[in-house]
Amino acid sequence: MESRDKQLEQFVDCFQAIGRFMKRNQWSNQGATEITKTQWLILRFLWKHDGCTIGQLAERLEVRSSSMSQMIDRLELAGTVFREQDKNDARTRIVKLTDTGRETITSMKNAQVEMLAGPFNQLTLEEQTALVEIMQKMTSSLKPQGRQRQEGK
Template identity: 50%
Template sequence: MMKDADYLERFMDSVQYVSRMMKRNVRDQALPHGITKTQWFILRILWKRPCTIGELAEKLEVRSSSMSQMIDRMEVSGLVQRQTDPLDGRSKMVVLNEKGEEHIKAVSRSGIELLSVPFSQFTSEEKMVIVELMEKFKLNLSANFDQCKDK
């Protein structure tokens, strides 16, 4: 019978491999668009919803001043823009421009293409299980990380 440590080693190897392949794919697809990996992460976050500079900085674990400089560059490139927050006129929200949305859609399509063939090898039940287990693991890891950070 395998020990938890043995399972965890196998799990880490698998997750790291998948992560490397996805990062390589993002790099290969984003570079022709003139987008860095960090800019891609920002675009991906903003694709889900507009955010403040502070929220983006927190998600990428950088200082707000650093994020502000990144957003300045992305704004000059026409990928994003700052808009006044409709709920708080003193605050600015960062939103995707049409160009930013086109780029993130193109790079994301490529990521889906990379994963679609291996994912299609699973049965419907296996797809549901793997997604649910990964989402559960993500939540557990996040809760544990936050708990460790608070100590």
């Protein structure tokens, strides 16, 4: 068991080092694109899902809907998102990316990929494939701590 704990500790150290590297480089080199990490997460989620409700965004980022509404207000003022009426439910608004929002997320995503390309390309193709599969497997089994506690009750 001790060996397993040591491996997990090494994994956490590596994961944190990668996170610090990305934070240091992405947010310091973003240039004219002045958005916060939370705004980046919102834009990226909208980019992947072609729009969604404020409730869906709030659930994804684990914040209250009222907090998410305020975040969307700021992104709307920045011209990166817009709200439109849901075709199936007139009471519901769908948040979508504007062209500016798509350009912002695309340029930042490309910079992120470029930033990690060097270290990633140090791995063989087999190692790259295995790493991605392992990370996807781990990610799919994660649950927010609050939900685990609620489900355990």
